[in-house]
Amino acid sequence: MDKKTCNSQDFQDPEVRKGPWTMEEDLILINYIANHGEGVWNSLARSAGLKRTGKSCRLRWLNYLRPDVRRGNITxxxxxxxxxxxxxxxxxxxxxxxxxxxxxxxxxxxxxxxxxxxxxxxxxxxxxxxxxxxxxxxxxxxxxxxxxxxxxxxxxxxSSIAYPGNDPPSTSQASCANHPTIENCYADNFPAPFSTESNVSVWSMEDLWSMQLLNGD
DNA sequence: AACGACCGCAACCGCCGATGA
DNA sequence: TTCATCGGCGGTTGCGGTCGT
Incomplete structure (x- = not known):
């Protein structure tokens, strides 16, 4: 059998959730890390009650939920x-x-x-x-x-590379391109957070963190 | 207004190295 | 030394939003 399929972290558990994270999952992860710190992601996922792989939790935290993460608007x-x-x-x-x-x-x-x-x-x-x-x-x-x-x-x-020095990124594509941050982009959609049916996370990080603080221990 | 094409991004996948038993 | 597990990395994909016709 392939080594990968034997790996517990990659094992195809039918209970394991995939796809976009919900706001509830984000809050659980934020709360858990706020209380216990990050690391040992597989056990973290289990202990926090998240039906996600450790990898998925780590990725979500590092790329999105971490408080110091800056997103959008590359200068x-x-x-x-x-x-x-x-x-x-x-x-x-x-x-x-x-x-x-x-x-x-x-x-x-x-x-x-x-x-x-x-x-x-x-x-x-x-x-x-x-x-x-x-x-x-x-x-x-x-x-x-x-x-x-x-x-x-x-x-x-x-050997050498000649790039444009101060050539700003194209702003003609994304709807949020003119927003300083994706958080503001989300904010522009308030007070009606969309995708309520799927409950997919479209909340600003400020919102999530304020919720975490409210829920905080 | 409708629809297809295109784009950006979040998330997953596969692989590899480190570590510990 | 071997094996299992985990963390991390780079590549890829799928989806939702926007744009152009």
Whole structure:
């Protein structure tokens, strides 16, 4: 049998819940960690009464519920730092995230793939068609991504990379793009938190934490 | 107004290394 | 040394929202 399927943490328990976290689950997790601290995620999940894997709890906590997590609105400075560090280390998202306080590896990874990689690919395909010319950028975008050079495994760096310095992320896509934070984005939907039927969490972290404080021991 | 295409993000999956019995 | 368990990481996917026609 495959080792993975034998792993208790990966075992397909029919009782294990998957998919989006509910507000109740979030509150349980926040309360439990507030009272007992984080760590030993599998036993935490069991002790807290959550029908989730330890992995799922850890991910939810680190990427969303942690009080110091900052979400949305990557600043131009952060974007530049991400580009520099990615040029240096490649897809070492957790390593990159350590240099961006409050940012998670998952967010940086998503940001890179959805915002930056897209433009890099555009530039690459364009450069392929314009190989004799340098720094001629697509006209269908305001962004001017530079060419990506190749990774040197020995030095753990890319040879050179020319990214736009203060090119802000596109704001034309997400509905929340003009909001400073996703919390404010959620706040704009109040006082009618949606998805009430599925009870999927769409609450601001401030709300969750204030609820936690109210419920606090 | 309706609908399909596209995009962003949360969450899951698979793998690997560390640790302890 | 071997095995089980856990934590962490990077890659991938599915869903919901937005945009364009």
């Amino acid at each position: 131009p400075e952060e974007q530049l730092l991400i580009m520099e560090l990615h040029a240096k280390w490649g897809n070492r998202w957790s390593k990159i995230a350590k240099h961006l306080p409050g940012r998670t590896d998952n967010e940086i990874k998503n940001y890179w793939r959805t915002r930056i990689q897209k433009h890099v690919k555009q530039a690459e395909t364009f450069d392929a068609g314009q190989s004799s010319e340098h720094h001629i950028y697509p006209t269908n975008t305001a962004h001017v991504p530079g060419p990506v050079d190749h990774y040197h495994p020995v030095s753990e760096t890319y």
